[in-house]
Amino acid sequence: MTSAVKSQKFNTLFDWFDQGGDGRLTLDDFQEMAGLFAGLAAEDDHANATAMREAFERWWQLLLAHGDRDGDGQISRQEFIDVMEANVTSPEHFEGAVLAIADALMRALDTNGDGVLSLDEYVRMYSALGIPPEHSGDAFKKLDRDGSGEISHAEFRTAISEFYLSADENAPGNWLIGPIDQPA
Numbered sequence: 001m002t003s004a005v006k007s008q009k010f011n012t013l014f015d016w017f018d019q020g021g022d023g024r025l026t027l028d029d030f031q032e033m034a035g036l037f038a039g040l041a042a043e044d045d046h047a048n049a050t051a052m053r054e055a056f057e058r059w060w061q062l063l064l065a066h067g068d069r070d071g072d073g074q075i076s077r078q079e080f081i082d083v084m085e086a087n088v089t090s091p092e093h094f095e096g097a098v099l100a101i102a103d104a105l106m107r108a109l110d111t112n113g114d115g116v117l118s119l120d121e122y123v124r125m126y127s128a129l130g131i132p133p134e135h136s137g138d139a140f141k142k143l144d145r146d147g148s149g150e151i152s153h154a155e156f157r158t159a160i161s162e163f164y165l166s167a168d169e170n171a172p173g174n175w176l177i178g179p180i181d182q183p184a
Contacts, residue, residue, distance in 0.1 A: 005169040008180045010081045016130070016177060017080075025075040030060040037101060040128050041108035051104035059097040062088050089164050102160040106153050116150035135178040142172040 017025055019032040034056035038049035063075050067083025075083070088097055109121050117125075119140050126136035143151050143159045151159075162173025174180050 005167075005174075005180070006085060007081060009163060009174065010084045011077070012177060012180055013084070014077050014080045023077065025063065025080060026073070027060060030056050030063075036129055037105060040105065040125060042111070045108055048104040048108040052101050052108070055097055055100035055104065058100070059088065062093055062097055084164075094161075094164065098164060099157065099160060102157060103153075106156050116148075116152050117156065118150055122151060129177075131177050135175070139175040139178065142175045145172065 014025065017029055017033055019029045020026065034053045037052040037056070041049040041052070063080065063083055064073070066087040067075055067079040069079055087093055105125070106117070109117055109125050111121060112118075119137070122140045122143075123133065123136045126139070127133050140151065143155055145155050145158070146152075159173035159176050162168075162171040163176040166173060169180075
């Protein structure tokens with residue numbers, strides 16, 4: 001992946017995760033993000049809500065263990081970008097931190113249990129996660145690779161993987177949280 005594309009993606013992700021808006025990622029920020037994600041599960045869907053919270057906790061622990069260079073218990077933007085490139089996206093960590101959230105989120109969002117996300121389910125996710133909704137329709141079309149009008153679990157996992165791992169700046173997965181060239 002080119003450094004510029006990687007930087008754009010991880011900068012956008014940093015801004016999204018920085019729930020306190022103070023330019024630092026903290027445990028509170030990650031707990032708030034976990035709450036947003038877990039809140040997408042139905043009230044009685046404890047398994048998926050718990051899975052998302054636990055995966056965010058694993059992600060936070062990875063950030064601290066591998067990225068908190070100054071030991072202050074917070075992650076700066078540069079620390080985040082560096083640790084995302086070197087550790088979180090490495091095969092031994094990616095599945096348990098990032099894809100675990102994606103899998104639980106997909107199960108939670110699939111409110112009618114048909115194994116796919118409809119446009120309505122996807123737009124609900126965008127809105128609930130604080131992603132600008134004006135991009136949700138475009139993102140949905142790009143992530144619906146087979147043009148079926150739905151996003152399958154495989155398409156969703158592919159989009160997540162592309163967002164974090166793809167070297168292609170035009171990969172559809174780059175639209176996962178909106179266009180990467182937009183300021184956050």
